[in-house]
Amino acid sequence: MISADFIRGYVDLLVLESLLDEPSYGYAISKRIEQLAQGQYEMKETTLYSAVRRLEKSGAVTSFQGTHTQGRARTYYRLTDAGRRFYDEKCEEWRQTVALVGRFVRDSR
Amino acid sequence: MDAITSYIDHMFRSLPPTTEVSRARSELLQMSEDRYRELLAEGVSENEAVGRVITQFGNLDELADDLGIRRELDRAGSEGEGASVEFSHEEAEHFLDVRRRGAWFISAGVFVILLGISQLVFFAEGTAGVDGNTETVPLALLFVCIAGAVALFIVGGVSLSRYDRLEHKELRLEPQVATAYRAQREREQGTFVALLAGGVALIILAVAIPAIFVDATSGPAGNRAVALMLVIIAIGVTILIQAGMRRGALDRLTAEGDYAPEKRRSNSITGRVAGPYWMLAAAVFLGWSFIGDAWDRSWMVWPIAGILFGAVVVTIESFSPDKRKVDGGR
Incomplete structure (x- = not known):
């Protein structure tokens, strides 16, 4: 975990x-x-909702009312172009983080 | 499913009903419902499913900043039990009783002060005090009246402050009891408006009395006119205090949606203001009369104080009670 x-x-x-x-x-x-x-x-529901709402406010995603296959209404979230760019930035940030931390990680052998 | 709904309701119940909050509530409920159904479909027992859904729910603290509810959450946390208090029907009736008694003490106090002044003016000879000789007995009587009023204000104030510990909390009534009080408040709406209008009208009429006898204001007839004016003002003020405090108490019981503490504090303000206000008016009157040796003019304090008081009560009552309805719709 x-x-x-x-x-x-x-x-x-x-x-x-x-x-x-x-x-x-x-x-x-x-x-x-x-x-x-x-x-x-395990991501808690509140963590997830808070992230989605924050992303919606910053324009990374938009929401709309859609219908689930079983016929129940759900709030759907769609990625915007800005959201895609933000995702790429986060991925790049992660790679740099891994590279940075990696320079401090010694093989334990 | 009920267990999950009531769990989420419990988490949200001390939060203000803004659109942001209700949206978060319905989204979270939807997620939990979906998870619950799926777990059941996988063959998990109901108890197990409820447990897993609740474990995965998380903590509202994470949402506080996004939802703009940081303040409410922190307050709920710091007060332990929460920002609300269970209130039974008997307690609510008792609360109304205590408030009613408080209203009588305070309005009686104001009445006694004005009566004291009235008799002082009434027994003043001719153009009172021109020779600096105000009768000793009425003056002594006035101070007895003021002392009595202070005692009444203290008793009334104590009965008002008995519920101070609840001042910043939401009173939670059983739904049907709350509905009954809301209906009662609606029923009393007409009476309340009539009393408010009647009280203000009496004060204004009272002020007109010396004006009618304006050519006589310098003689004993003038004194009698002023004395009569004071008695009528006293009646008007009593009506205003009673109406205002009754309304304040009912507002307090029905104001479930009223979350902001500043707004809650405005309840019973009429009762709290009345005592000090009329004491101050008496002080100004006596100060002006004695120091300025203005017994012939100082009675003017009373019509001004009366109308001003009417204005204050009407202002309080038109701004405090229903504001939440506007806010709630946000």
Whole structure:
């Protein structure tokens, strides 16, 4: 299990990734993250909602009312162009972070 | 499912009903519902599913800044039990009783002061005090009246402050009790407006009395006119205090949507202001009369104080009660 504190700076990246291919809604995003996390990290609902709402306010995603396959109404979130650029920036930031921290990590052998 | 709904309701119940908050609530509820259904479909037991949904729910603290509810959350946290207090029907009735008694004490206090002044003016001979000789007995009587009024204000103030500990909290009534009080408030709306208008009208009429006898204001007839004016002002003021405080108490009971503490504090303001206000008026009157040796003119303090008081009460009552309806719709 990776601690929530460690992921904190990358919650946005996780959420944006779930929206790259198609618009999605709350629980579906949560499930997508759960699958990719493979049990190593669990995102709380409030963390997810807070991220989505923040991204919506900053214009990275837009929301619309859609209908789920089973006929129930859901708020769907769609990635905007700005959101895509933001995702790329976060990915680049992550690569640099990995590279930076990597320079301090010695092989323990 | 009910367990999850009530869990989320509980988390949100001390928060203001803004669109941002209700949106967060419905989105979070939707997510939890979806998760719950899926867990059940996977064959997880109901109890287990509820437990897992609640574990994964998280903490509203994370949403505080995004929802603009940081203040409310912090307040709820710092007060332990929360920003609200359970209030039973009996407690609510008791609260109204205590407020009613407080209103009587305070309006009686004001009445006694004005009566004291009235008899002083009434018994003043001719153009009172021109020779510096005001009767000793009426003056002594006035001070007895003021002392009595102070005692009444203290008793009334104590009964008002009995509920001070609840001042910044939301009173939570059972739904049907709250509805009953809201209906009662609606029913009393007409009476309340009539009393307010009647009180103000009485004061204005009272002020007209010396004006009618204006040519006589210097003689004993003038004194009697002023004395009569004071008695009528006293009646008008009593009506205003009673109406205002009754309304304030009902507002307090029905003001569930009224979250901001500044707004809540405006309740019962009429009752709190009345005592000091009329004491001050008496002080100004006596100060001006004695120091300025202006017994022939100083009665003017009363019509001014009366009309000003009417203005204050009407202002308080038209601004404090229903403001939340405007805010709530945001």
